Amino acid sequence: MIRYGQQDITQDDIDAVVEVLKSSNLTQGPNIPLFEESVLAHTGAKHAFAVNSATSGLHIACLALELGPGDWLWTTPNTFVASANCALYCGAQVDFVDIDPRTYNLCPQKLEEKLIEAKKEGRLPKIVVPVHLTGQPCDMEAIHKLSKTYGFRIIEDASHAIGGKYKGEPIGNGRFSDITVFSFHPVKIITTAEGGMVLTNSDTLATRLGLLRSHGITRDPELMTKPMEGPWYYQQVALGYNYRMTDLQSALGVSQMTRLNQYIERRHAIVARYADLFSDLPLTLPWQHPDSHSAFHLYVIRLQLDNGRSTHLEVFNHLRAKEIMVNLHYIPVHLQPYYQDKGFKEGDFPEAERYYEEAISIPMHPSLTEDEQDYVVEALREVL
Numbered sequence: 001m002i003r004y005g006q007q008d009i010t011q012d013d014i015d016a017v018v019e020v021l022k023s024s025n026l027t028q029g030p031n032i033p034l035f036e037e038s039v040l041a042h043t044g045a046k047h048a049f050a051v052n053s054a055t056s057g058l059h060i061a062c063l064a065l066e067l068g069p070g071d072w073l074w075t076t077p078n079t080f081v082a083s084a085n086c087a088l089y090c091g092a093q094v095d096f097v098d099i100d101p102r103t104y105n106l107c108p109q110k111l112e113e114k115l116i117e118a119k120k121e122g123r124l125p126k127i128v129v130p131v132h133l134t135g136q137p138c139d140m141e142a143i144h145k146l147s148k149t150y151g152f153r154i155i156e157d158a159s160h161a162i163g164g165k166y167k168g169e170p171i172g173n174g175r176f177s178d179i180t181v182f183s184f185h186p187v188k189i190i191t192t193a194e195g196g197m198v199l200t201n202s203d204t205l206a207t208r209l210g211l212l213r214s215h216g217i218t219r220d221p222e223l224m225t226k227p228m229e230g231p232w233y234y235q236q237v238a239l240g241y242n243y244r245m246t247d248l249q250s251a252l253g254v255s256q257m258t259r260l261n262q263y264i265e266r267r268h269a270i271v272a273r274y275a276d277l278f279s280d281l282p283l284t285l286p287w288q289h290p291d292s293h294s295a296f297h298l299y300v301i302r303l304q305l306d307n308g309r310s311t312h313l314e315v316f317n318h319l320r321a322k323e324i325m326v327n328l329h330y331i332p333v334h335l336q337p338y339y340q341d342k343g344f345k346e347g348d349f350p351e352a353e354r355y356y357e358e359a360i361s362i363p364m365h366p367s368l369t370e371d372e373q374d375y376v377v378e379a380l381r382e383v384l
C-alpha cells in the first residue's frame, strides 16, 4: 500500500524517545524548550510554544488575540475544519473567502472585495486565517497590507508549511502576521505524533499564549497579582487549558528537526520527477508562485474533466483499488453539514467547489521510492 503521506522515523528518533522514557520527566522536561528553540532557530521568530496539536494552537492563538462573541474570523473554505472551528470555540462567527484558482490559497483580491462590503455592513473580521495549502505560502504581503487598512489580525495556519519559504524567508518568521501555527501530525512535514507549535514575535501575545497553554497558571512573580507565599506557590491569573506537549513528543520533534531541510529537498525532488513523468497526461499540476518555495506537504493534481474522460470518482476508485491511498484535501468546509446548518450553501465559494470536483492528493512523502512513484504514474496513465 502506498499512502499519500506518512511519517519517516529513524533509529535516532526512536533512541531520543526511549531516552526520555528512561528519564525522570515524561511531560515537562528539557526537550520542550529544546524543540521550541530549534523551531525558533529555523524560523527566526521570537517566541514559540509547543502544544499538543495545531488545533489547540489555533484555539489559543484566537484567544490571545481576544476573539470572542460578536467577532468574525475569516478563512479559506479549502482547508481542514480546524482552521474555522477555532473561531467557534471562542464564541465568534466564521466566514470564508474563496480561493485563487492557481495556488488554491485564499485569494487576496476576493478578500479585498469582501472587506469593502463588510465595511459598509459593519461586520469586518477581527482575524483572518490564511492557510498555506500544500505548503505553498499565501500572498502574505497583500494580506498584511489589507490588515493595515481594515484593522484585522492575522494567524497563519502553517500546518502544511514548516520548512517552506515566502520571498526567500522561512515561513513562521512572522514578518506578515501576528501568530503562526505549525502541525506535527504524522502526515505533516515533521512529526511528534500529535503536536503543534505556536509562534509570535509579540511579547504581549507570548505572555498570553504561555498562560493559555497551561491552565492560565503562572510561576512568574512578574505576572502575579499578589506576593509569592512560598516555594510551592503559583497563581491562576487567566482561564487556560491543558494544551501542553509532552517531553517524549518534544524529543521526537528535536530529532525530526535535524532532517527538516533534507525532507524539503526530497519532496522537491519528488515534485520534479512527477512533473517530468506527467508531462504528457491531461492533468493540472501544482502551479508555483514565483515568491514561493513550498514545503510540498501535499502533491495535488487536478483532473481535466472534459472530453468524456474517467470521472473523479472513477480515477479515485481505480487508484485505491491499486492500493494507492490517494486522498482529497479538502472537502470545502462550508459544505460540511455543521457549517451548512449555519447558512452556508453550495455555490457560495465556486472556486473551492470546482477544485473539490477535480483535485486528488497523490503520494508525496520523503520515503516514497522511485519505483512507487512510477507505479503511481502508471496507474494514473491507465485510468486517464
Ligand SMILES: *Cc1c(COP(=O)(O)O)cnc(C)c1O
Pocket: 052, 053, 054, 055, 056, 079, 080, 082, 083, 131, 157, 159, 160, 182, 183, 184, 185, 194, 195, 196
Ligand atoms: C492538520 C491540520 C490542522 C490540524 O492539525 P492537528 O495538529 O491535527 O490539530 C489544521 N489546519 C490544517 C490546514 C491542517 O492540515
